[in-house]
Amino acid sequence: MKKNNDFFTPDENGYVSDTPDTPKPLVNGSVAEATESSGRLKKQIAIVVLIAVLLSAALLTLRFLYHNVIEQGAQYYPDSWVNSGSNREPFLKFYEPDWETDILSDPEYLAMKGEIMYAPSDSQSIAVPEGQYLSYGGKGLNFMAEYVNTVISGDHEKLNSMFTESYFENNEAYEDFPQQKIFDIKIKKYPYNDQAYDSTSIEDEYYIITYKIYHNDGLFRDDIDEESELAQLFELLIYSDGSVRIDNVIDLPGYFN
Secondary structure, three states: OHHHHHHHOOOOOOEEEEOOOOOOOOOOHHHHHHHHHHHHHHHHHHHHHHOOOOHHHHHHHHHHHHHHHHHHOOOHOOOHOOOOOOOOOOOOOOOOOOOOOOOOOOOHHHHHHHHHHEOOOOOOOEEEOOOOOOHHHHHHHHHHHHHHHHHHHHHHHHHHOOOHHHHHHOOOOOOOOOOEEEEEEEEEEEEEEEEHHOOEEEEEEEEEEEEEEEOOOOOOOOOOOOOOOOEEEEEEEOOOOOEEEEEEEEEOOOOOO
């Protein structure tokens, strides 16, 4: 009879057998290697499947965004805008221009507009009653309030007259646009003054203004929709005769008043 230790002696192929017809791999040999190889294969398959799922989700997301943001976004623009080559962002939503409604006689809009909030330099903002801008903030604030009211009234000719000639060397003049439902108006005097053009008869004043436009049609501002605002820094030239003109306007993305 075989001894126990002879019973588990491997043959030349690395197998041991309790019967001549039933070979079994060594536990610390072929079985362990096969198990490890199978585990690696399963992990590789899982990774490939995960990548495929993520790529499919990304493609579906891109198709959704293209259809709902870019293609659908074009419906908010008049046909003449779509191929204008302008810098309008496709995700901004604009309304059809309303040339008929007199918003200045609309009590709902006038209540929405409210009073201009004014902050002199670093001071707290205060609500300025209509018609008292000169006494609250001098010529600069009075002019900025006039600028806002000119835009609200849709008077593009008067608006163009409020800028210096040099401004239009680098900017286009405003074309006709309907009345604009501007509201949530905030004006802050920027704490910087100097003498413009090395002249003692001309002073610079700077104002930061933010506002929203309800039902914005994009004809006056095409860089914001009714749910957004973009602060702008105005450089005013105040002449010795009391007249005021806008010499420069700079967008301030990321500024919060």
